[in-house]
Amino acid sequence: MSTTSGKTLGGRRAQAARNDEVILEAARAVFLDDPKAPIAAVAERAGVGISALYRRYAGKEDLLRQLCHDGLRRYVAEAETALDEPDDWAAFTGFLTRVVDADVHSLTVHLAGTFTPTEEMGRDAMRAGELATALVDRAHASGRLRSDAVVHDLGLLLEACAAVRVPDPERTRQLRRRQLAVLLAGLSSVPDADPLPGPPPAAGEFDWRWRRRE
Amino acid sequence: MSTTSGKTLGGRRAQAARNDEVILEAARAVFLDDPKAPIAAVAERAGVGISALYRRYAGKEDLLRQLCHDGLRRYVAEAETALDEPDDWAAFTGFLTRVVDADVHSLTVHLAGTFTPTEEMGRDAMRAGELATALVDRAHASGRLRSDAVVHDLGLLLEACAAVRVPDPERTRQLRRRQLAVLLAGLSSVPDADPLPGPPPAAGEFDWRWRRRE
DNA sequence: TAACAGTGGAACGGACCGTTCCGCTCTGCT
DNA sequence: AGCAGAGCGGAACGGTCCGTTCCACTGTTA
Numbered sequence: 001m002s003t004t005s006g007k008t009l010g011g012r013r014a015q016a017a018r019n020d021e022v023i024l025e026a027a028r029a030v031f032l033d034d035p036k037a038p039i040a041a042v043a044e045r046a047g048v049g050i051s052a053l054y055r056r057y058a059g060k061e062d063l064l065r066q067l068c069h070d071g072l073r074r075y076v077a078e079a080e081t082a083l084d085e086p087d088d089w090a091a092f093t094g095f096l097t098r099v100v101d102a103d104v105h106s107l108t109v110h111l112a113g114t115f116t117p118t119e120e121m122g123r124d125a126m127r128a129g130e131l132a133t134a135l136v137d138r139a140h141a142s143g144r145l146r147s148d149a150v151v152h153d154l155g156l157l158l159e160a161c162a163a164v165r166v167p168d169p170e171r172t173r174q175l176r177r178r179q180l181a182v183l184l185a186g187l188s189s190v191p192d193a194d195p196l197p198g199p200p201p202a203a204g205e206f207d208w209r210w211r212r213r214e
Numbered sequence: 215m216s217t218t219s220g221k222t223l224g225g226r227r228a229q230a231a232r233n234d235e236v237i238l239e240a241a242r243a244v245f246l247d248d249p250k251a252p253i254a255a256v257a258e259r260a261g262v263g264i265s266a267l268y269r270r271y272a273g274k275e276d277l278l279r280q281l282c283h284d285g286l287r288r289y290v291a292e293a294e295t296a297l298d299e300p301d302d303w304a305a306f307t308g309f310l311t312r313v314v315d316a317d318v319h320s321l322t323v324h325l326a327g328t329f330t331p332t333e334e335m336g337r338d339a340m341r342a343g344e345l346a347t348a349l350v351d352r353a354h355a356s357g358r359l360r361s362d363a364v365v366h367d368l369g370l371l372l373e374a375c376a377a378v379r380v381p382d383p384e385r386t387r388q389l390r391r392r393q394l395a396v397l398l399a400g401l402s403s404v405p406d407a408d409p410l411p412g413p414p415p416a417a418g419e420f421d422w423r424w425r426r427r428e
Numbered sequence: 429t430a431a432c433a434g435t436g437g438a439a440c441g442g443a444c445c446g447t448t449c450c451g452c453t454c455t456g457c458t
Numbered sequence: 459a460g461c462a463g464a465g466c467g468g469a470a471c472g473g474t475c476c477g478t479t480c481c482a483c484t485g486t487t488a
Contacts, residue, residue: 012433012435012484012485012487013486015435016433016434016435019435038475038476038477039476039478040476040477043436043437048435048436049435050437050478051434051435051437051479052434052435052436054477054478054479055433055434055435059477059478060476060477060478153392156389156392156393156396157396159377159378160373160374160375160377160378160397162377163373163376163377164370166419166422167422171419174412174413175412175419177411177412178367178370178410178412178414178415181410182367182371182397182401182410183374183396183397184400185401185407186395186398186399186400186401187396187399190399190404193399194395196392196395196396197388197391197395198389198391199388200392201389201392205380205385205389206380225454225455226453226454226455226456226466227455227456227465230464230465233465252444252445252446253445253446253447254446262466262467263465263466263467263468264446264447264448264468265448265449265465265466265468266465266466266467268447268448269465269466273446273447274445274446274447
């Protein structure tokens with residue numbers, strides 16, 4: 001294990017460092033599958049004891065917050081990546097595909113309300129909104145996005161994809177891609193299409209989850 | 215039973231008969247909002263005591279089963295109504311609109327697994343599948359449904375609509391209609407469309423919920 | 429070898445929830 | 459008129475589940 005001098009830590013320290021990662025990964029997997037899973041399930045999945053968890057996080061809420069914030073950052077990162085794509089429509093669809101694949105929506109929206117958010121999360125959320133708007137604007141500019149689609153239709157779309165869930169994760173990904181394809185086809189501009197009904201989704205309408213409950 | 219002359223019964227009996235309905239309505243509202251709400255929440259919402267519930271149902275499972283079965287019957291009824299509609303495409307979209315509006319999906323799929331189903335439910339579920347297939351076949355025949363859409367894409371579609379949920383029920387209905395409109399547009403046949411990706415959803419893939427858990 | 433970071437997991441205390449039970453009210457029948 | 463009991467409200471009970479704490483133990487580091 002420990003190769004003597006210098007850099008690579010061996011033994012206990014190395015194990016601990018590795019556990020950092022293992023635990024986060026387990027937490028992601030477990031809470032993605034069930035947002036109100038017990039903390040013991042995370043420990044079990046990670047193959048560690050409960051103490052290993054509480055050594056790193058002040059409590060369940062702390063862990064959830066971190067997880068959610070990670071998801072938010074991922075969202076922002078994917079959006080920034082997408083904005084580098086020269087093709088407007090490809091940027092839009094590529095972004096959505098990656099966000100859906102990574103199940104970012106479950107990490108963020110579905111975990112909200114289980115903890116009190118930090119200010120930084122508020123800032124990141126705002127930034128996420130701006131980037132999404134930019135992507136939608138570009139999609140509109142490309143002429144491929146139907147003109148009556150608005151930014152907050154993305155909320156509906158992501159919710160729809162996240163709702164698809166079967167026991168096998170890989171199959172879930174496939175079905176979500178299919179769902180996404182249908183939705184993107186539905187959001188594509190076609191001649192003589194009926195306009196989308198109802199007042200379009202608005203700014204604060206999906207934030208209600210962020211208000212604590214249960 | 216009915217003792218006095220043919221008039222509307224008053225007093226206790228009438229109250230009891232009214233409670234039958236009030237309780238069912240409350241149960242529907244509560245469990246639609248949260249499939250694992252406590253039974254006391256139903257009683258509270260109905261404005262009755264817990265005893266009034268247990269007088270009518272053997273237990274929570276019994277109530278849930280009944281509720282789910284009602285939803286299933288509603289699904290079948292709407293499908294049969296739809297099949298009377300002469301226009302193939304209108305039958306298809308009308309059916310989906312009514313099923314989405316009534317939130318039948320939450321009553322059936324989302325309540326599954328919380329009780330052991332009866333044989334009759336199994337038969338009704340099978341009939342529901344046949345009727346849905348008939349509707350999809352007719353939609354295909356109309357030429358308006360893209361040819362690579364299959365019956366079980368309805369499962370994805372209904373899941374997507376049921377996933378839309380905001381505090382205000384009326385607003386929820388509006389947003390679901392919008393979601394449905396996007397999905398129907400996406401399922402409409404257009405020239406030169408990319409085919410839908412992945413193996414299409416298959417028969418048993420959404421039934422996993424029906425296997426008990428939690 | 430002494431001290432201790434890191435850990436596993438039992439144990440604790442509280443929340444929640446389905447179900448039961450008891451006492452009350454008011455009805456419908458005799 | 460009077461009584462048996464249907465119908466009911468809600469407290470109480472027993473059980474489950476879960477977050478957190480606590481302690482004994484182990485390998486490492488100094």
